Amino acid sequence: MSKNFSxxxxxxxxxxxxxxxxxxxxHGDIKTPVYMPVGTQAxxxxxYPRDLKEAGSQIILSNTYHLYLRPGDELVKKAGGLHKFxxxxxxxxxxxxxxxxxxxxxxxxxxxxxxxxxxxxxxxKHLFTPEKVISIEENLGAxxxxxFDQCSEYGYTHEQAEAAMNKTYxxxxxxxxxxxxxxxxxxxxxxxNMYDDLRMxxxxxxxxxxxxxIAIGGLSVGEPKQRMYEILELIRPELPExxxxxxxxxxxxxxxxxxxxxxxxxFDCVLATRIARNGTAFTSNGxxxxxxxxxxxxxTALDEKCGCYCCKNYxxxxxxxxxxxxxxxxxxLLSLHNITFLHKLMSDMREAxxxxxxxxxxxxxxxxxxxx
RNA sequence: GGGCGGAUUGCAGAGUGGCCAAAUGCAUCAGACUGUAAAUCUGACGUCUCCGACUUCGGUGGUUCGAAUCCACCUCCUCCCA
Numbered sequence: 001m002s003k004n005f006s007x008x009x010x011x012x013x014x015x016x017x018x019x020x021x022x023x024x025x026x027h028g029d030i031k032t033p034v035y036m037p038v039g040t041q042a043x044x045x046x047x048y049p050r051d052l053k054e055a056g057s058q059i060i061l062s063n064t065y066h067l068y069l070r071p072g073d074e075l076v077k078k079a080g081g082l083h084k085f086x087x088x089x090x091x092x093x094x095x096x097x098x099x100x101x102x103x104x105x106x107x108x109x110x111x112x113x114x115x116x117x118x119x120x121x122x123x124x125k126h127l128f129t130p131e132k133v134i135s136i137e138e139n140l141g142a143x144x145x146x147x148f149d150q151c152s153e154y155g156y157t158h159e160q161a162e163a164a165m166n167k168t169y170x171x172x173x174x175x176x177x178x179x180x181x182x183x184x185x186x187x188x189x190x191x192x193n194m195y196d197d198l199r200m201x202x203x204x205x206x207x208x209x210x211x212x213x214i215a216i217g218g219l220s221v222g223e224p225k226q227r228m229y230e231i232l233e234l235i236r237p238e239l240p241e242x243x244x245x246x247x248x249x250x251x252x253x254x255x256x257x258x259x260x261x262x263x264x265x266x267f268d269c270v271l272a273t274r275i276a277r278n279g280t281a282f283t284s285n286g287x288x289x290x291x292x293x294x295x296x297x298x299x300t301a302l303d304e305k306c307g308c309y310c311c312k313n314y315x316x317x318x319x320x321x322x323x324x325x326x327x328x329x330x331x332x333l334l335s336l337h338n339i340t341f342l343h344k345l346m347s348d349m350r351e352a353x354x355x356x357x358x359x360x361x362x363x364x365x366x367x368x369x370x371x372x
Numbered sequence: 373g374g375g376c377g378g379a380u381u382g383c384a385g386a387g388u389g390g391c392c393a394a395a396u397g398c399a400u401c402a403g404a405c406u407g408u409a410a411a412u413c414u415g416a417c418g419u420c421u422c423c424g425a426c427u428u429c430g431g432u433g434g435u436u437c438g439a440a441u442c443c444a445c446c447u448c449c450u451c452c453c454a
Contacts (some may be wrong), residue, residue, distance in 0.1 A: 036407095038407075038408065039408095040407095040408050041408085045408080045410095045411085046411080051421095054444090061407075063407085063408080066408085066409095072433095085418090093407095095407050096407090098407075099407045099408090100407095100408095100409090102407090103408080103409080104409070107409090120409045121409080146407080149407095151407075168440090170435095189407090215407085217407065218401085219406095220406050220407090221406090245409095246407090247407090248407040249406055249407035250406060250407085251406055252406060255406070256400070264449095267406095267407095268407060269406050269407080270406070270407080270408045270410090271405070271406045272406090274405060274406085274408065274412085275404095275405060275406095276411095277410075277411045277412080278404085278405070278410080278411075278412070279411095280405085289402090289403090291402095292401085292402075293400090308421065323411095326411075328411075330411080331411050
């Protein structure tokens with residue numbers, strides 16, 4: 001473990017094997033399982049850090065690729081690091097830009113040495129190598145930093161997926177060699193696309209380097225949910241016990257539950273904040289498209305069971321009105337609510353794990369929320 | 373009272389003889405969204421027994437194989453002159 005990091009596994013649910021623990025980091029403890037809101041550009045879109053804390057956010061994500069382009073990692077360093085720059089004194093995790101290689105695939109060329117890409121902002125040419133990415137992540141100064149990886153696309157052939165997986169491993173070694181700070185935890189990433197053998201091989205390669213934690217990437221990229229669950233089950237027996245396991249980019253309520261059941265400790269996802277901005281809310285009775293006409297005269301709270309600022313003070317009719325007239329308060333309130341909802345879901349699961357009743361909790365949750 | 377211009381599917385506004393159920397924008401309605409190029413994107417938006425049929429472009433009547441488009445009259449509106 002890196003300096004000032006340690007993972008305490010507190011309890012394992014007797015029936016599912018789900019884990020509850022505490023991850024100690026330089027910026028405070030993280031109770032797991034945990035959902036991490038995403039703040040790509042050094043802000044969780046539309047939510048004050050003050051309110052994130054109140055909602056229960058213990059750690060948030062930010063992004064290497066985006067902050068490198070704007071405002072630049074050197075500037076963030078000058079500002080005193082990302083925590084100070086964005087006024088967030090709890091833990092931060094920076095993603096490496098590996099996902100942007102995947103999502104901005106038309107703008108880049110992947111080579112063994114790294115990824116040549118054109119900025120999506122102005123088209124300027126750049127090169128990301130594992131060394132460069134680590135240098136950026138050290139300048140940003142997050143608590144947890146991700147290795148530079150290649151997230152292969154759903155539909156890749158075995159050969160393509162194998163190449164991406166090997167590249168991910170080679171880049172991991174280079175990231176580790178390049179790493180100079182001992183106060184940041186580096187997570188290796190398991191790739192391997194939808195191929196069982198590659199997933200196992202990738203895990204085997206990453207495992208010796210998973211001293212601070214381990215991430216599972218390349219899932220929830222278009223495959224059926226069942227396939228994702230199968231892969232989690234496949235690799236589960238070989239995942240290290242003593243470090244947190246992070247399933248990257250996953251965060252619908254059902255996927256969070258199924259992930260936790262399969263031994264995952266950390267999740268991040270843009271879904272909650274994105275659908276919020278697009279007028280949809282998670283509620284204990286399922287997703288509610290607040291934008292829809294049925295809520296025009298619904299003067300009840302979004303979720304009677306939620307204690308967030310939005311649910312305590314506003315009606316669905318009002319929220320719909322705000323969405324309709326394109327007022328910025330709408331995405332703000334819905335984002336705050338959705339984040340609160342997922343945090344509550346995670347803390348409820350954590351409690352259930354301690355009580356060895358995660359299965360019961362899940363059944364109860366699905367009976368109200370519905371299964372997607 | 374005289375003259376000019378105009379009246380198009382919720383609104384604005386194209387279209388001036390067939391390719392028009394009628395551009396486009398807005399509004400409305402619905403869907404999508406999972407390590408954020410996303411306050412974005414997609415679809416529907418006359419009616420129906422909906423891969424086809426029917427009724428529409430202020431009203432009535434005409435010209436024409438064919439009219440939202442041309443003609444006559446009527447109704448209403450803008451502006452100008454008295």
